[in-house]
Amino acid sequence: MEWLSPIYFIAEKIANAKRYKEEYELMNLAFIVLLYFQEITLSEDRGCDVEEIAGFLKKLITHHYDKDIPFRDALDLATFIVEDIFRNGGAFFRLNTRDFTSEKNIKNMVIKLIETDQVGLLDDQYNTYKITNLGCEVLFRTLEIDKTMRISMEMLRLQQEFEKGNYDTAYRSTQELLNLSRQLRMEIEETIRKIKVNIDLIVKEEIDELHNRLDINFEKERQSFEKLLNQVYTRIEMLNQEIELEYNQHKEKMLYMINRVSENLDKIILEFAKVLRFKQGIDLVYEKALIDSIDIGSHKRITFNKLLDDFEGKGLTDENTVKLMKPLLSFKFNKRLNLKKIFEEQRVISENKKEKTNDNRLDMKGLVDNSEKERVKEINEHYIKILDTLIKYSYSNGGTVTLSELLKALKNNEPEVYEEISNDRNFYVVLVRIYQSEGRYINLVNNYKTYKDLKLIPQSDFVFNYIIGKLLDRKKSYRNIKGIYIEKDSNELIIINNRFKVTNVRIGVETIA
Amino acid sequence: MLSYEYRKKLERATNIYHNLIKYGEINLEEESVIGTELQDDEIREIVDVLVTNAESFIFEINKTLYLIPEVENKILSFSNSEIKEEMLGSSSTYTMEYLYLCYYIFITFLSLIYEGEGYNPKTRDSVRIDEIRSEVDKRLKPHFNVDSDDPKYIDFKIKFNITIVSKLWNIAEEHKDRKNIKNQKSQIGLIDKTFEFFRRQGLVQITNRKIEITPTKKLDEIIKQYYTHPGREHSLIKLFGGVEDEQYQPD
Numbered sequence: 001m002e003w004l005s006p007i008y009f010i011a012e013k014i015a016n017a018k019r020y021k022e023e024y025e026l027m028n029l030a031f032i033v034l035l036y037f038q039e040i041t042l043s044e045d046r047g048c049d050v051e052e053i054a055g056f057l058k059k060l061i062t063h064h065y066d067k068d069i070p071f072r073d074a075l076d077l078a079t080f081i082v083e084d085i086f087r088n089g090g091a092f093f094r095l096n097t098r099d100f101t102s103e104k105n106i107k108n109m110v111i112k113l114i115e116t117d118q119v120g121l122l123d124d125q126y127n128t129y130k131i132t133n134l135g136c137e138v139l140f141r142t143l144e145i146d147k148t149m150r151i152s153m154e155m156l157r158l159q160q161e162f163e164k165g166n167y168d169t170a171y172r173s174t175q176e177l178l179n180l181s182r183q184l185r186m187e188i189e190e191t192i193r194k195i196k197v198n199i200d201l202i203v204k205e206e207i208d209e210l211h212n213r214l215d216i217n218f219e220k221e222r223q224s225f226e227k228l229l230n231q232v233y234t235r236i237e238m239l240n241q242e243i244e245l246e247y248n249q250h251k252e253k254m255l256y257m258i259n260r261v262s263e264n265l266d267k268i269i270l271e272f273a274k275v276l277r278f279k280q281g282i283d284l285v286y287e288k289a290l291i292d293s294i295d296i297g298s299h300k301r302i303t304f305n306k307l308l309d310d311f312e313g314k315g316l317t318d319e320n321t322v323k324l325m326k327p328l329l330s331f332k333f334n335k336r337l338n339l340k341k342i343f344e345e346q347r348v349i350s351e352n353k354k355e356k357t358n359d360n361r362l363d364m365k366g367l368v369d370n371s372e373k374e375r376v377k378e379i380n381e382h383y384i385k386i387l388d389t390l391i392k393y394s395y396s397n398g399g400t401v402t403l404s405e406l407l408k409a410l411k412n413n414e415p416e417v418y419e420e421i422s423n424d425r426n427f428y429v430v431l432v433r434i435y436q437s438e439g440r441y442i443n444l445v446n447n448y449k450t451y452k453d454l455k456l457i458p459q460s461d462f463v464f465n466y467i468i469g470k471l472l473d474r475k476k477s478y479r480n481i482k483g484i485y486i487e488k489d490s491n492e493l494i495i496i497n498n499r500f501k502v503t504n505v506r507i508g509v510e511t512i513a
Numbered sequence: 514m515l516s517y518e519y520r521k522k523l524e525r526a527t528n529i530y531h532n533l534i535k536y537g538e539i540n541l542e543e544e545s546v547i548g549t550e551l552q553d554d555e556i557r558e559i560v561d562v563l564v565t566n567a568e569s570f571i572f573e574i575n576k577t578l579y580l581i582p583e584v585e586n587k588i589l590s591f592s593n594s595e596i597k598e599e600m601l602g603s604s605s606t607y608t609m610e611y612l613y614l615c616y617y618i619f620i621t622f623l624s625l626i627y628e629g630e631g632y633n634p635k636t637r638d639s640v641r642i643d644e645i646r647s648e649v650d651k652r653l654k655p656h657f658n659v660d661s662d663d664p665k666y667i668d669f670k671i672k673f674n675i676t677i678v679s680k681l682w683n684i685a686e687e688h689k690d691r692k693n694i695k696n697q698k699s700q701i702g703l704i705d706k707t708f709e710f711f712r713r714q715g716l717v718q719i720t721n722r723k724i725e726i727t728p729t730k731k732l733d734e735i736i737k738q739y740y741t742h743p744g745r746e747h748s749l750i751k752l753f754g755g756v757e758d759e760q761y762q763p764d
Binding site: 089090091092116118126127302303304305307308310311312313314315316317318320321322323324325326327328329375450465 | 558592617636674714722732
């Protein structure tokens with residue numbers, strides 16, 4: 001029902017509009033403009049700018065309202081409809097929905113009917129607009145045709161018209177099919193974009209539904225198009241031969257139309273090929289985004305509003321202002337080496353080194369603040385404990401264990417460790433880091449060697465060499481383990497402590513033969 | 514003794530690191546050899562270690578690799594006067610306080626675009642310039658009449674503070690016609706200078722016939738991977754008012 005919400009938003013925007021309400025039926029004009037976007041986006045596969053819409057509105061108003069509207073006023077009206085109504089002044093329309101998996105969370109979905117693109121040269125850049133898949137959906141829904149049947153039904157019509165030799169109608173039918181296949185491709189592209197931007201914008205059922213739809217009809221439809229294209233080629237050949245034998249104006253016109261049918265069929269098959277490519281990638285993208293989101297999902301981010309509040313309350317020194325802005329500025333500024341500070345930095349390190357005895361690997365360069373040192377040390381101890389738990393339970397379970405089995409065993413054997421680890425987002429960070437490694441595999445032997453060869457700094461992020469090195473230094477029995485891997489066990493999602501949602505994975509260790 | 518192969522990898526990684534230090538970014542399409550070299554896990558890992566040691570981090574957008582210094586980076590540095598010259602010109606017309614006001618305008622813009630607290634902080638595509646101006650105005654208006662004798666506001670170390678910024682904003686002359694900005698110190702004039710500077714830095718685009726500011730993908734990534742990254746909250750918060758944490762040297 002996501003498609004219903006834009007109508008609500010548009011109705012609300014129009015109800016609150018202070019302009020044009022008296023002069024025009026704004027709701028009608030808004031939907032006509034949306035239809036215009038659809039026509040341009042799907043038929044011509046491009047965006048259109050506000051001047052083009054103004055031209056369209058000027059014509060429309062002149063014909064249907066019998067009113068001569070100057071182009072400048074039409075431009076104002078077009079800008080109002082596009083920017084103020086559809087784009088809500090650049091701010092996203094947001095739809096709050098309940099997340100049924102946790103029962104507590106409210107999902108915040110972004111609703112967009114049109115999307116923008118910037119074109120033009122640097123000094124004269126302007127926006128062009130394209131309808132989104134949701135926008136198409138709103139329009140198609142008003143026709144009350146079931147989504148899954150649209151292509152099949154239109155395909156049937158095309159075949160019938162082609163058999164009858166009605167090439168004009170067949171051409172119009174291919175145009176409609178081209179629009180539908182472009183919409184299908186846009187729908188998949190948008191699903192992938194939504195997954196990448198924020199996995200919370202999408203629920204797994206949407207992807208499953210998309211898959212089902214494509215699995216049932218897609219291949220059959222694709223084959224039908226190819227078969228029909230072959231028939232079209234045969235017909236073109238026949239017509240060419242007939243015209244060569246005896247020129248006929250009617251046949252010439254038929255040949256022209258059938259060639260256009262063939263061009264459209266080519267484009268449709270191309271769209272289907274694109275859909276197939278995206279379809280194959282969608283699961284991978286979803287899986288990656290899901291596992292990435294575990295990392296950050298449990299934490300709220302700091303906002304710039306909070307930074308502004310802090311600034312307004314406390315202010316900044318000149319030096320700290322530079323620090324705050326530094327990451328934003330290019331190296332044109334940042335490349336100047338500050339020798340005085342390097343000298344001070346070196347002095348701090350040298351003094352620290354004098355105080356150190358044996359462990360010169362724990363080089364806390366840059367972390368001059370003791371509380372920061374302690375914090376980083378504590379985080380690293382967590383990481384070591386987590387990695388230890390993963391290896392210990394996989395090893396004792398015959399070399400492999402699923403995440404759900406591991407958590408169950410941990411809960412029974414070491415309830416305190418279970419409480420600590422299962423509520424610690426770092427546990428999921430470690431899983432994600434291993435899962436994201438090449439081949440989902442971490443070579444313990446190589447990492448331990450690097451740890452011994454290089455001087456490493458403990459960091460708040462998970463650094464394999466350092467964590468593995470520290471763990472293997474403490475637990476010599478682990479040195480006969482070659483590597484640790486994580487693979488997806490099933491599509492089952494497990495919810496841990498009503499907080500973390502994660503795909504059940506299998507953790508395994510490989511010993512040195 | 515390092516093996517020959519490892520030594521070669523070390524050389525290649527150091528070369529990549531030097532290029533990053535020198536130019537701040539590497540276009541991996543133009544420098545395809547570097548792109549290929551970075552696919553080697555060991556080379557990539559050495560580059561990562563070098564970059565981390567230089568208190569920086571790297572990320573890739575649109576086939577370009579960027580090196581970004583961390584807040585606490587003490588090696589790579591610049592001064593506010595250098596930025597002021599680049600943003601507002603070398604004329605003495607603009608005092609350092611004008612630069613602070615421009616920073617404030619830019620952070621306000623960031624607060625409008627990146628409001629989200631969840632996985633993706635970005636909540637909108639663009640903001641119109643007039644909206645930025647009214648937001649800055651809304652935030653600064655309550656401070657126009659603050660008693661500047663209040664000890665809270667006279668700490669000489671806290672140079673970038675709300676009293677200075679709001680007073681400057683208040684006196685910045687209103688100028689309605691953007692196309693004929695005669696007074697560069699007007700609110701719109703300063704907004705223009707701010708975003709023109711950040712446009713040159715590749716962080717924003719001034720779009721839709723110069724009435725709208727749109728963040729670039731580079732800015733999106735810096736915000737997502739840096740400013741709003743949960744792991745950096747502590748170091749950012751520490752910057753505000755926290756002179757006691759600093760080895761502060763008066764000018």
